Amino acid sequence: MNGKSARPSNAEADRGLSRRGFIGHVAGAIGLAAAPNVLRAAANPRVIVIGAGFGGATVAKYLRHWSGGAVDVVLIDRSSRHISCVMSNLVLNQRLQMSDLALGFTDLVQRYGVTFIQDSVDEIDGPGIRVKLRGGGWLSADRIVAATGINFRNVPGWDKSAVPHAWIAGGQTRLLRDQIAAMPDNGRFVMTIPKSPYRCPPGPYERACTVADILGRRSGIIGGNAIGAPPKVIVLDENDHIQAEEATFRRAFEGMYRNIIEYYPNAKLQAVDSVHRVAQTSIGDFDGDVLNVIGPQQASWFLKTSGLVPTSQRWAPVDVLGYESTVSGCDAVHIIGDSQGSSQPKSGHMANSQAKVCADAILRRFAGQPLNTAERLANLTTNSACFSPITYDQASYLTAVYAYNPATRAMQATKVGEAERWSREQYRQMFTWADNLWADSFN
Amino acid sequence: MNRKLFCGINAALLVMAPMGEAAADPSIERLIASQCAQCHGTDGRSVGDIQKLAGEETYEKLMEMLFELRAENIMEHQAQGYTPEQLRNIANYYQNLPERARNGGGGQ
Ligand SMILES: Cc1cc2nc3c(=O)[nH]c(=O)nc-3n(C[C@H](O)[C@H](O)[C@H](O)COP(=O)(O)OP(=O)(O)OC[C@H]3O[C@@H](n4cnc5c(N)ncnc54)[C@H](O)[C@@H]3O)c2cc1C
Numbered sequence: 394m395n396g397k398s399a400r401p402s403n404a405e406a407d408r409g410l411s412r413r414g415f416i417g418h419v420a421g422a423i424g425l426a427a428a429p430n431v432l433r434a435a436a437n438p439r440v441i442v443i444g445a446g447f448g449g450a451t452v453a454k455y456l457r458h459w460s461g462g463a464v465d466v467v468l469i470d471r472s473s474r475h476i477s478c479v480m481s482n483l484v485l486n487q488r489l490q491m492s493d494l495a496l497g498f499t500d501l502v503q504r505y506g507v508t509f510i511q512d513s514v515d516e517i518d519g520p521g522i523r524v525k526l527r528g529g530g531w532l533s534a535d536r537i538v539a540a541t542g543i544n545f546r547n548v549p550g551w552d553k554s555a556v557p558h559a560w561i562a563g564g565q566t567r568l569l570r571d572q573i574a575a576m577p578d579n580g581r582f583v584m585t586i587p588k589s590p591y592r593c594p595p596g597p598y599e600r601a602c603t604v605a606d607i608l609g610r611r612s613g614i615i616g617g618n619a620i621g622a623p624p625k626v627i628v629l630d631e632n633d634h635i636q637a638e639e640a641t642f643r644r645a646f647e648g649m650y651r652n653i654i655e656y657y658p659n660a661k662l663q664a665v666d667s668v669h670r671v672a673q674t675s676i677g678d679f680d681g682d683v684l685n686v687i688g689p690q691q692a693s694w695f696l697k698t699s700g701l702v703p704t705s706q707r708w709a710p711v712d713v714l715g716y717e718s719t720v721s722g723c724d725a726v727h728i729i730g731d732s733q734g735s736s737q738p739k740s741g742h743m744a745n746s747q748a749k750v751c752a753d754a755i756l757r758r759f760a761g762q763p764l765n766t767a768e769r770l771a772n773l774t775t776n777s778a779c780f781s782p783i784t785y786d787q788a789s790y791l792t793a794v795y796a797y798n799p800a801t802r803a804m805q806a807t808k809v810g811e812a813e814r815w816s817r818e819q820y821r822q823m824f825t826w827a828d829n830l831w832a833d834s835f836n
Numbered sequence: 837m838n839r840k841l842f843c844g845i846n847a848a849l850l851v852m853a854p855m856g857e858a859a860a861d862p863s864i865e866r867l868i869a870s871q872c873a874q875c876h877g878t879d880g881r882s883v884g885d886i887q888k889l890a891g892e893e894t895y896e897k898l899m900e901m902l903f904e905l906r907a908e909n910i911m912e913h914q915a916q917g918y919t920p921e922q923l924r925n926i927a928n929y930y931q932n933l934p935e936r937a938r939n940g941g942g943g944q
Contacts, residue, residue, distance in 0.1 A: 749870045776914065828884045829884065833874050
């Protein structure tokens with residue numbers, strides 16, 4: 394099964410366009426972008442978007458789409474393609490290959506006219522509205538959007554190359570998949586969950602189920618012809634309860650996975666012995682054949698060193714009318730997705746949702762229109778959705794809609810809904826959802 | 837000179853994939869309607885087997901879902917997050933969009 398099955402890859406061909414000739418032009422544009430000050434078009438305002446994940450790709454696309462090409466967009470990512478975390482737990486049980494998770498920027502460049510630069514940004518000068526590229530030099534703009542996801546906070550002894558998080562997809566996902574594949578049938582998998590807020594609230598519990606399913610089937614515990622002791626999945630949660638779809642995950646943990654999953658709340662990770670794969674927590678030490686540390690999270694470090702995350706905070710504070718930074722002097726910098734600090738859940742679907750509000754706000758700023766008209770406030774919404782595989786062919790879901798609350802000036806949930814039971818039908822829906830989320834963000 | 841080349845590319849894109857709708861004026865309806873696109877496709881033109889919204893009349897169905905006593909699928913949960921007024925704005929927007937972008941493109 395391929396999550397990217399139905400993608401409109403023939404679009405260029407449909408327009409009867411010579412693909413090769415066109416790529417030639419685009420390559421020219423990319424070349425230009427390498428010499429930043431050449432790029433500056435006098436007529437069009439320019440937006441720099443940092444990070445081409447769910448938030449960044451979507452804001453770049455919609456800025457071009459909605460402006461009819463009247464805004465120049467420069468998209469910067471350290472990688473030449475994005476590897477989706479969404480659906481990445483399905484690589485662990487090998488329902489998907491790593492290549493299924495790779496999302497390219499071809500459509501953003503060719504269809505929408507986004508200029509892509511492959512580089513890392515090391516600093517944002519908020520008041521000066523410019524970004525510093527690791528490759529050298531500063532690039533300036535009229536607005537900047539940062540959508541760079543998460544970084545991990547330091548944990549003493551944690552060596553990520555031995556003890557993966559697999560919470561930023563790519564090599565980490567592959568490493569964890571291979572470690573699980575090499576585990577003994579009755580082995581012991583230990584995982585830690587950080588304090589909320591973290592990326593993808595149901596994700597860790599979904600992972601516990603996925604791994605329990607893998608080990609359960611392999612050992613024969615699921616299917617009823619087990620020999621010897623059951624495999625174990627030890628879940629060490631720093632939070633005092635399951636953070637999302639609690640009823641669903643409880644039912645899975647205490648029902649079909651009761652012989653496999655052991656769930657411990659209030660287990661704060663204090664240190665890691667990466668050689669012997671031991672999680673040292675506030676409730677004791679736990680060693681495993683595989684240790685998966687989903688470490689404590691915060692906004693990208695360079696947002697902090699750029700002054701966009703105040704000292705005592707972990708996420709960048711923003712005004713949800715347009716995701717402009719609330720740090721004084723930095724309101725031309727927008728932060729969306731996992732790095733921003735509003736009360737909404739950190740999900741790819743939500744990053745896409747915020748990106749549209751942000752794109753709309755930027756276009757309004759360029760047109761000299763206010764963000765806070767009564768009509769806009771009454772129609773300011775975002776939403777989130779996560780599908781969670783519970784077994785190798787069944788899934789549950791969680792979805793929520795948020796609306797602007799003028800009293801608190803925050804986005805507030807107007808509806809949170811979750812599946813009453815996991816099902817095969819929802820497992821299929823998960824792929825249609827991912828196809829559309831990926832396409833709405835990247836194609 | 838370089839700038840001209842860069843603008844030339846934009847012009848080429850415009851010729852090839854003209855705007856389906858007027859987009860110079862960012863509209864309120866457009867923003868709230870775009871919040872359905874994660875699941876139903878950009879401009880309501882979906883990929884795979886989920887209902888497209890572009891060109892569809894959806895208001896009555898959405899109101900039905902809003903007032904469903906017990907939401908039984910992800911769409912009913914979604915509908916129940918919006919007010920009737922918001923759903924009307926969304927339905928209006930999609931109903932007036934062509935089923936396909938002109939010239940078959942979904943781009944600009
Ligand atoms: C196992 C798992 C399952 C998940 N399931 C779901 C789900 O079902 N539904 C859902 O909605 N979400 C899900 N998520 C969450 C989702 O992946 C994230 O919330 C989402 O990716 C956040 O988007 P973002 O744009 O903020 O950051 P990201 O998508 O992480 O993108 C950040 C981008 O910025 C780039 N970057 C970072 N720093 C720099 C820099 N300094 N310079 C240049 N480029 C930089 C990175 O290369 C990356 O491409 C899941 C996550 C995990 C781990």
